Amino acid sequence: MDKLNLEYQTDKLFEQISSIGQLKIAFKAVRANGGAPGVDGVSVEQYGKDLEEELSKLSQEVREWTYQPKPVRRVRIPKPGKKNEERLLGIPCIRDRVLQYSLKMTLEGLFVSGFSENSYGFMPVRSQRDAVHAAKELVKSGKPWVVDIDLEKFFDRINHDRIIHLLRKKVDDNRILRLIGQILRCGIMDNGKIIPSREGAVQGSPLSPLLSNIVLDEFDKELEKRGLSFCRFADDCNIFVRSEKAANRVMESMTRFIENKLKLKVNKTKSQVALSKAVKFLGMTIIGGIIVIAAKSKARAMETVRNLTPRGRNIPIEKQIEEINQWYIGWSGYFGMTEMPSQLKAIEAHIRRRLRSRLIGDQKRKRHLLGKLIRMGITKPKAGRTVYSNQGRWRLSHTSAVEGAWNRHWFESKGLKTVSDQKRDHWMSPKVWFKIS
Numbered sequence: 271m272d273k274l275n276l277e278y279q280t281d282k283l284f285e286q287i288s289s290i291g292q293l294k295i296a297f298k299a300v301r302a303n304g305g306a307p308g309v310d311g312v313s314v315e316q317y318g319k320d321l322e323e324e325l326s327k328l329s330q331e332v333r334e335w336t337y338q339p340k341p342v343r344r345v346r347i348p349k350p351g352k353k354n355e356e357r358l359l360g361i362p363c364i365r366d367r368v369l370q371y372s373l374k375m376t377l378e379g380l381f382v383s384g385f386s387e388n389s390y391g392f393m394p395v396r397s398q399r400d401a402v403h404a405a406k407e408l409v410k411s412g413k414p415w416v417v418d419i420d421l422e423k424f425f426d427r428i429n430h431d432r433i434i435h436l437l438r439k440k441v442d443d444n445r446i447l448r449l450i451g452q453i454l455r456c457g458i459m460d461n462g463k464i465i466p467s468r469e470g471a472v473q474g475s476p477l478s479p480l481l482s483n484i485v486l487d488e489f490d491k492e493l494e495k496r497g498l499s500f501c502r503f504a505d506d507c508n509i510f511v512r513s514e515k516a517a518n519r520v521m522e523s524m525t526r527f528i529e530n531k532l533k534l535k536v537n538k539t540k541s542q543v544a545l546s547k548a549v550k551f552l553g554m555t556i557i558g559g560i561i562v563i564a565a566k567s568k569a570r571a572m573e574t575v576r577n578l579t580p581r582g583r584n585i586p587i588e589k590q591i592e593e594i595n596q597w598y599i600g601w602s603g604y605f606g607m608t609e610m611p612s613q614l615k616a617i618e619a620h621i622r623r624r625l626r627s628r629l630i631g632d633q634k635r636k637r638h639l640l641g642k643l644i645r646m647g648i649t650k651p652k653a654g655r656t657v658y659s660n661q662g663r664w665r666l667s668h669t670s671a672v673e674g675a676w677n678r679h680w681f682e683s684k685g686l687k688t689v690s691d692q693k694r695d696h697w698m699s700p701k702v703w704f705k706i707s
Contacts, residue, residue, distance in 0.1 A: 283380075284445050287372050288332040293325045296371035300364060300476075308363030309343045309459045317364040328365055332449065339366045341457035341464050342472050358426070360458060360472030370453060370477040373446070377480055380440045385483060386490035391504035392479035398552045399607050401503045402561055405510070408499050409546045409556045413510035415517040416549045419524065420540035424505035425478060426470040428485055429533050430454050433471075436484050453477060479504065485532070492527055501551070508551050517543040553605065560609040571601060571617055579624035581631065588684055590628070594621060595687045602689045614690035621686070626667040626676050646675035 331337035342360035349355040390401035458465045471478040500509040525536045546556040550564040633639035643653035648671045656671035
């Protein structure tokens with residue numbers, strides 16, 4: 271392509287990014303994703319009230335080079351299952367989110383088609399489920415050893431100059447590159463103070479996932495050049511090989527490549543060489559050629575159930591079930607990819623037992639519990655032996671009398687959701703699962 275045509279093409283890209291039409295589409299994406307206001311306190315609903323005026327102003331600022339992104343608002347959330355560890359997120363203002371979505375829409379058209387087939391994170395029509403199934407097939411193909419590489423604070427360490435260098439390979443328009451540079455360097459508002467952002471891409475920014483894939487595409491291409499089998503979802507990457515010796519060799523050589531060429535850091539305490547059954551990938555583990563929920567993921571789910579069913583909480587059982595459903599429907603929607611449905615049954619059984627323990631506690635006297643069990647169809651002798659057995663609430667919740675009174679069908683009549691019946695049982699029993707997890 272000659273220089274004149276190239277300039278024409280890049281002009282079109284810039285016009286597309288700053289056009290009212292594309293900014294409207296970008297706003298719809300922002301509204302669909304929701305989220306809290308940025309440092310200016312403007313919500314999605316407030317921004318949308320005068321949308322035409324706001325988008326016209328944003329478009330004009332971009333085209334006249336007067337656009338300045340505001341600092342992102344820092345938010346800290348605890349990392350699941352990790353005490354005293356936090357994930358740092360950034361919340362851009364709505365106007366900045368709109369422009370970033372517009373940039374993302376245009377840049378995806380330039381870059382995504384060239385990304386590796388083994389890259390699954392933040393990719394159109396690809397998902398975590400696809401990545402886990404691909405990992406399973408690699409293990410079944412005779413590559414059970416996994417090089418599990420953890421990139422230390424990946425998003426926080428992305429080098430700005432390197433991003434611009436990689437973008438320039440396909441974007442020959444300094445106006446677009448300048449916009450991205452402004453977004454990367456916009457600063458972070460933390461406890462009322464603005465912290466300069468000299469490196470990193472903000473987690474929570476609509477543009478950051480695409481930029482992370484552009485940075486790690488070099489890593490993918492190096493793995494492909496070496497003929498290695500791998501699955502990557504964002505900064506979570508597993509490489510699959512046939513032997514432990516080969517895995518150790520790959521770990522050593524790829525660590526050098528990541529740190530010397532990509533200028534990123536490998537977390538050596540969290541990275542490992544292990545058989546697939548000992549590796550957690552996107553919350554799942556490949557054991558015996560099947561996909562199962564990883565032990566840590568199961569433990570976090572059990573902890574969530576405990577948090578949702580604390581002792582002494584005085585709310586109607588229906589309200590408590592509603593709260594559990596809100597969590598469990600989403601959780602099982604992802605972890606339902608397990609090929610051992612007994613795992614889901616174990617979680618559901620634990621939920622019911624926690625609720626039975628609460629229902630026992632609702633009966634203030636033993637005679638009240640006795641009467642309740644009898645009214646729910648338990649024979650008087652059996653109910654009496656259970657109630658006056660001097661067992662605590664938790665042990666009582668697992669007795670046949672209590673399980674018969676408040677059985678699964680009773681909980682379903684109160685609205686408690688179950689999903690395990692939608693999946694065919696695997697040959698592995700719950701006992702086997704608890705041993706391997």
